[in-house]
Amino acid sequence: MGYATTIGAPKKEFAVKSAEVLLPVIAGASTFVVADTETTGFGAYDDILEIGAVKINAETRKIVQSFSSYCRMKNHLKVPPKITELTGIRTEDVADAPNIETVLPAFKQFVGDTPIVFHNAAFDWRMLGIKYKLLGTHLSNEVICTMKLFKCLHPEAGASNLEYITRYYGTPIVGHHRAVVDCKWTAAAFCKMREEVLALGIQPAMNMGSLDTASALTPEELTQQCRVQRISGWKKAKQKRIYCTTNLADFFYDMNGHVWNVSRKKTDRDLDVEALARCVLDKLGISLTDFLEKYAPPA
Structure with missing residues (x-):
């Protein structure tokens, strides 16, 4: 979204590295995902309204x-209303959209282990x-x-918002505050900045994969x-x-949204919350329908 304000002080687990540390990654990789989110606000309770991203070849x-x-x-x-005014996204636009539990796995598959670029990453990365975390997993990309x-690169510059940066590089932004639109403008500016990084003669990082290789627990491991x-x-x-307490996670079935979430x-290890739920149902020897009938809270 590129907000100038972040969601308070980011927790350590969502901290974003300094640009100086990442210069070798920027110099060494040629493919990047530039991403952006639009949300209802800045807090943990707020909803993501839209996720947009473009995968770019920075060389071309x-x-x-x-x-x-x-x-x-x-x-x-x-x-x-303020978000609609800012982004143009209305309640009816998202009323029949896929739920976040569907969109997040698709986005994770899209980015793979490619470095992800955000403008004001502290906001989007934490959100x-x-x-x-509600799905029992995480992104581990640079x-x-x-x-x-x-x-x-430009400590003398008077500002660093997206409008200023795109003007600085000669491509003033148009249609700001929609996820994919912001991604395209951010991508154009990032490619210019990467050229400046390469001109510094930075030694490229050779390993641009994910930060960790911890995989999700398999169904067999869950059973065991x-x-x-x-x-x-x-x-x-x-x-x-309906809350389920296990030794691996506390998680719940949202009866309104018809989804499983991790609390x-x-x-x-990462968890596949759907696989964890199937494991629990198998151990209980009941179907989801029977599970709901047996454990649903009183009306």
């Missing part, structure tokens, strides 16, 4: 693949990190912030390791959930 400055999806809201009933990179400890129904206002992960 060509977009080789695109990703764009609205996301249905789960914490808000309406898109805040995505918070939502991926993250490059064009705002930090521009400040590193998972122990069901407690199951209970929960209700608050219109929200209805607390207890293992260093």
Whole structure:
């Protein structure tokens, strides 16, 4: 989204490295994913409304693949008027969109282990990190912030917002604050900045893969390791959930959204929350329908 304000102080797990540290990655990689999110606000409770991304070949400055999806809201009933005014996204635009539990795995598959570029990465990276935690997984890509990179390359510059940077490089932005639009302008500016990095003679990093190689627990490992400890129904206002406590994670079935989410992960390995749920149902010897009937909170 490129907001000038971030969601408070980013937690260590969502921290973005300095531009100086990432210069070898910028010099060594030729393919990058430039991504952006549009959201209902700045907090952990806010919804992601849209994720957009373009995969670019920085050598040719060509977009080789695109990703764009609205996301249905789960914490808000309406898109805040200020967000509609800023982005043009209306409540009806996202009403029938895929849920975030569908969009996030698709985005993760799109980015693979490619370095991801954001403008004001602290905002987008933390927001995505918070939502991926609900699925028991995370993105482990190198993250490059064009705002930090521009400040590193041009400390004398008076500003570092996306409008200023695109004007600086001679391509003033048009149609700001829609995810894919912002991605394209950010990508153009990043390619210019990468040329400046290469002109510095930075030694390229040879390994541009993911930061870690921890894979998700397989269904076989889940069967062997998972122990069901407690199951209970929960209700608050219109929200209805069934919480499952296991040794690997505390997770719940959202009866309104018809999705599984992780509330607390207890293992260093990534989890496939759907596979974890199937494992628990198998251990209980019941179907999802029977599970809902047995453990649903009282009406």
